[in-house]
Amino acid sequence: MEFEIVLVSCITAAALAIPGVFLALKNMCMVSDSITHTVILGIVLGFFVTKDLSSPLLIIGATLTGLLTVYLTESLYKTKLVSEESAIGVVFPLLFSIAVLLITLFASNVHLDTDSVLLGELAFIPFDRLVILGVDLGPKALYFGLGLLLINLAVTLIFYKEIKLSIFDYTQCALYGFRPWAIHYLIMSMVSLSAVISFNVAGSILVVAFLSIPAITSYLICKDFKQMIITSVLVAVLNSSLGCVFAFALDVSIAGSIAVVSLLMFLRVFLFSKKAGLLMKFLDKRKRREEYLKSLVLYYINKEGNFQKACGIVRDKRVMKKLVKEGIIKNSP
Amino acid sequence: MAKFHHLGWVMQILRQMLGDYTFLVVTLCLGILGATCGMVSSFSVLKKESLLADSIGHASLPGVVLAYILTNSKKMEVLLFGAFLFGIISTLLILWIVNNSKIKHDGAMALALSSFFGLGMVLLTYVQKTPNANQAGLNRFIFGQASTLILDDAKNLMIISITIFFIILLFWKELKLVIFDRDFAMSLGFRPAVIDILFSALQVLAIVTGLEAVGAVLIASLIITPGAAARQWTDKLSVMVMLSCAFGALSGIIGTVISFLVPKIPTGPVVVIVLSIFALISVLFSPKRGVVLSKLKRGKAGGV
Amino acid sequence: MEKIAVEVKNLVVSYKEIPVLWDINLKIPKGCLFAIVGPNGAGKTTLLKAMLDLIKADAGFVNIDKTLKVSYVPQNSSVSWDFPATCFDVVLMGSYRSLGWIKRPGRKEKNNAAACLEKMGMLEFKDRQINELSGGQKQRVFLARALMEEGDIFFLDEPFRGVDVVTEKEIIRLLKSFKEEGKTAVLVHHDLSTLCEYFDYMALINKSLIAQGPCSEVLLSEKLTQAYNGKISPFGVGYANIASNVR
Ligand SMILES: Nc1ncnc2c1ncn2[C@@H]1O[C@H](COP(=O)(O)OP(=O)(O)O)[C@@H](O)[C@H]1O
Numbered sequence: 007m008e009f010e011i012v013l014v015s016c017i018t019a020a021a022l023a024i025p026g027v028f029l030a031l032k033n034m035c036m037v038s039d040s041i042t043h044t045v046i047l048g049i050v051l052g053f054f055v056t057k058d059l060s061s062p063l064l065i066i067g068a069t070l071t072g073l074l075t076v077y078l079t080e081s082l083y084k085t086k087l088v089s090e091e092s093a094i095g096v097v098f099p100l101l102f103s104i105a106v107l108l109i110t111l112f113a114s115n116v117h118l119d120t121d122s123v124l125l126g127e128l129a130f131i132p133f134d135r136l137v138i139l140g141v142d143l144g145p146k147a148l149y150f151g152l153g154l155l156l157i158n159l160a161v162t163l164i165f166y167k168e169i170k171l172s173i174f175d176y177t178q179c180a181l182y183g184f185r186p187w188a189i190h191y192l193i194m195s196m197v198s199l200s201a202v203i204s205f206n207v208a209g210s211i212l213v214v215a216f217l218s219i220p221a222i223t224s225y226l227i228c229k230d231f232k233q234m235i236i237t238s239v240l241v242a243v244l245n246s247s248l249g250c251v252f253a254f255a256l257d258v259s260i261a262g263s264i265a266v267v268s269l270l271m272f273l274r275v276f277l278f279s280k281k282a283g284l285l286m287k288f289l290d291k292r293k294r295r296e297e298y299l300k301s302l303v304l305y306y307i308n309k310e311g312n313f314q315k316a317c318g319i320v321r322d323k324r325v326m327k328k329l330v331k332e333g334i335i336k337n338s339p
Numbered sequence: 340m341a342k343f344h345h346l347g348w349v350m351q352i353l354r355q356m357l358g359d360y361t362f363l364v365v366t367l368c369l370g371i372l373g374a375t376c377g378m379v380s381s382f383s384v385l386k387k388e389s390l391l392a393d394s395i396g397h398a399s400l401p402g403v404v405l406a407y408i409l410t411n412s413k414k415m416e417v418l419l420f421g422a423f424l425f426g427i428i429s430t431l432l433i434l435w436i437v438n439n440s441k442i443k444h445d446g447a448m449a450l451a452l453s454s455f456f457g458l459g460m461v462l463l464t465y466v467q468k469t470p471n472a473n474q475a476g477l478n479r480f481i482f483g484q485a486s487t488l489i490l491d492d493a494k495n496l497m498i499i500s501i502t503i504f505f506i507i508l509l510f511w512k513e514l515k516l517v518i519f520d521r522d523f524a525m526s527l528g529f530r531p532a533v534i535d536i537l538f539s540a541l542q543v544l545a546i547v548t549g550l551e552a553v554g555a556v557l558i559a560s561l562i563i564t565p566g567a568a569a570r571q572w573t574d575k576l577s578v579m580v581m582l583s584c585a586f587g588a589l590s591g592i593i594g595t596v597i598s599f600l601v602p603k604i605p606t607g608p609v610v611v612i613v614l615s616i617f618a619l620i621s622v623l624f625s626p627k628r629g630v631v632l633s634k635l636k637r638g639k640a641g642g643v
Numbered sequence: 644m645e646k647i648a649v650e651v652k653n654l655v656v657s658y659k660e661i662p663v664l665w666d667i668n669l670k671i672p673k674g675c676l677f678a679i680v681g682p683n684g685a686g687k688t689t690l691l692k693a694m695l696d697l698i699k700a701d702a703g704f705v706n707i708d709k710t711l712k713v714s715y716v717p718q719n720s721s722v723s724w725d726f727p728a729t730c731f732d733v734v735l736m737g738s739y740r741s742l743g744w745i746k747r748p749g750r751k752e753k754n755n756a757a758a759c760l761e762k763m764g765m766l767e768f769k770d771r772q773i774n775e776l777s778g779g780q781k782q783r784v785f786l787a788r789a790l791m792e793e794g795d796i797f798f799l800d801e802p803f804r805g806v807d808v809v810t811e812k813e814i815i816r817l818l819k820s821f822k823e824e825g826k827t828a829v830l831v832h833h834d835l836s837t838l839c840e841y842f843d844y845m846a847l848i849n850k851s852l853i854a855q856g857p858c859s860e861v862l863l864s865e866k867l868t869q870a871y872n873g874k875i876s877p878f879g880v881g882y883a884n885i886a887s888n889v890r
């Protein structure tokens with residue numbers, strides 16, 4: 007059972023990591039937060055139409071609401087009356103609130119409460135099984151996750167060139183006749199669909215973690231688009247498995263634990279990675295600064311012909327002292 | 340006759356409302372909360388960092404739970420202090436990441452929002468496992484529960500609100516200057532960083548106070564929407580702040596009244612919807628910048 | 644000898660350990676119009692900021708005559724244009740230095756602000772939001788804000804970018820009238836054709852100081868091509884030695 011949970015969360019995380027990269031590169035990470043909230047409205051509305059919580063129509067409806075959210079946000083922003091981030095912050099609470107109202111007013115007797123939608127729980131996955139002709143084929147979530155992974159992979163492979171171009175050079179993309187807005191909405195559909203399918207696994211707020219944290223972690227260390235996608239999928243799988251292990255050991259929320267591990271992993275890379283880590287940067291900067299100031303002092307000694315004068319000119323006394331101590335420059339000419 | 344009947348019904352509802360102590364307290368609380376958030380909102384929106392509120396709201400959850408775990412007390416002051424600390428920590432984390440890497444604001448905010456919330460979930464599930472833990476009620480910081488507000492909350496809200504009000508009034512000139520032109524502010528000898536820190540603290544304070552009533556998920560709306568709406572009506576900062584306060588307070592009050600009249604419905608979402616209606620009207624119909632009016636103007640110009 | 648308003652000595656400024664200004668020595672006489680000229684990215688803005696102590700220098704020092712009050716009109720990139728501030732509000736901000744923390748502008752400051760707007764011919768636009776003005780009008784407002792500071796020495800960073808000719812002439816006329824009062828103005832300027840007409844002295848910089856002196860002298864020399872073509876190492880021989888050291 008635990009194995010099933012690990013498997014499902016790894017697959018879901020890998021599937022989400024792919025559109026997450028696109029979002030991160032488009033500087034739209036917070037849009038994922040917006041979409042994960044508003045797809046609930048789509049589910050509620052779809053439920054009113056179909057009266058069935060397991061209908062596939064719900065998935066389509068919810069995905070469309072995700073797109074609607076993006077559309078509304080962009081329309082509001084395009085009026086130039088509010089800033090981009092304000093537009094996000096105005097639209098999604100509204101749609102989410104409407105969803106909550108609809109649920110409490112008309113659907114409270116059904117199993118559709120905001121708690122489970124927002125918070126989700128991986129631990130329940132193994133109980134909802136796919137049984138065909140009496141044969142137990144494993145948890146349903148596994149198939150949803152696999153399907154999502156396949157879709158995201160397929161779209162990425164087919165439209166790789168277009169997506170890459172539209173992200174890095176929107177105008178160029180339009181010039182080449184690719185309709186960048188269409189690619190934009192393709193990406194948003196991926197995000198939206200991913201949010202819809204995975205929120206009952208992770209809960210909508212933690213879907214944000216799945217979408218954005220692996221992407222920004224790999225963004226720190228990767229220079230190449232393809233490399234970044236692959237790294238982010240690997241990071242996502244690693245985070246999920248580690249997160250599950252911790253959750254089992256401590257008996258706490260699995261999705262929450264994955265999010266925490268993701269943060270720790272990010273911080274590890276952010277602070278200690280050899281290429282981009284803050285620590286390396288700091289040490290490197292210090293070294294460069296010393297070198298630089300050394301050359302500065304030498305220049306002025308050369309120019310003024312006198313150490314004392316050079317000392318008066320160069321301001322960093324700490325480095326000066328160090329240079330003298332190391333014998334790199336002598337106290338007398 | 341029918342008219343009179345109607346009036347009688349209204350009077351009856353009114354009497355019912357005025358006689359309902361809880362209702363009055365909740366209305367008072369949400370009115371104050373709306374005004375406070377509205378005031379902060381103006382500056383957040385102008386600083387173009389209002390979405391930070393969404394991050395902070397979510398990120399303060401582990402603070403609440405941790406405060407409960409450490410003190411085993413459910414006193415509001417204690418829990419909210421924990422939330423305040425984590426709000427500050429998340430703000431600093433976001434700034435730290437943005438200043439020291441190529442990651443942009445949005446990425447850092449999404450990171451803090453989701454991972455801190457995840458930590459909150461971990462802690463919550465941990466608390467549920469501990470024996471004799473009466474953790475029920477910590478959940479309300481996620482979705483908010485206005486109906487449980489009591490007079491003490493109103494007092495606390497009042498104190499915090501007045502504090503925020505006076506600090507903003509005191510540093511009005513500096514806030515204005517720094518947000519308008521940072522370089523110039525620096526050249527005048529003011530320190531923009533000091534103002535930034537001060538304002539961030541106020542913002543976190545406002546958010547944290549609203550957690551109990553509105554919840555982590557929707558509090559962002561109270562910090563973003565009133566300012567965005569108020570901006571449409573005026574080109575004077577003072578008027579904008581006043582309007583923004585008014586929008587906040589009015590939606591707080593109207594929202595409470597509606598959720599009193601219609602049984603079952605939660606207050607937070609109604610407040611947000613009322614607020615959004617204000618924003619919608621502002622964006623569409625404000626005389627100076629509104630979409631409808633500028634369309635009309637353009638139509639006229641095109642016709643001639 | 645004439646009095647010196649600003650003296651820059653051995654100034655070195657760097658961003659991320661890469662020197663942007665190298666060993667600048669500069670003297671700005673009191674009561675003159677002084678132009679800082681150089682190609683894009685030469686470090687003109689940086690020099691201005693270093694003079695005002697807004698960025699830390701690695702070496703050298705800047706002396707501004709202690710008796711002079713300084714006012715600065717930055718390059719307008721840092722302004723938040725959509726801010727709900729009218730022209731009047733913006734000009735009033737010029738009084739904030741003398742007010743210091745917390746104190747509010749009073750009647751005196753407000754009258755003064757109106758007078759400054761008047762001087763720049765902008766009084767009728769007093770209640771306009773700042774972004775509803777043309778480039779030239781904006782610059783007038785920012786100049787009015789500088790007037791509010793009642794400075795003795797003005798630092799203006801590219802005040803003529805995106806500004807109409809009429810406004811440009813008017814600003815120069817105003818600055819020249821200041822000169823009569825013994826005030827000093829230091830401008831970052833781009834247009835070589837108007838240099839001699841507008842300014843008394845200039846400094847030609849491209850990372851290091853290439854030439855300084857009365858405009859006509861500097862413009863005649865071949866230094867100008869040196870600054871703009873950049874064929875000759877702008878740092879001179881001394882830097883070339885050091886540069887190999889740094890690497
Ligand atoms: N904040 C900064 N960080 C790093 N480099 C900078 C910064 N500001 C300016 N520079 C660099 O310093 C050089 C000089 O810039 P600046 O003084 O703005 O030039 P100018 O005003 O003459 O066009 C440029 O090459 C620019 O890229």
Ligand SMILES: [Mg+2]
Pocket residue numbers: 687688689718801
């Ligand atoms: Mg410049």
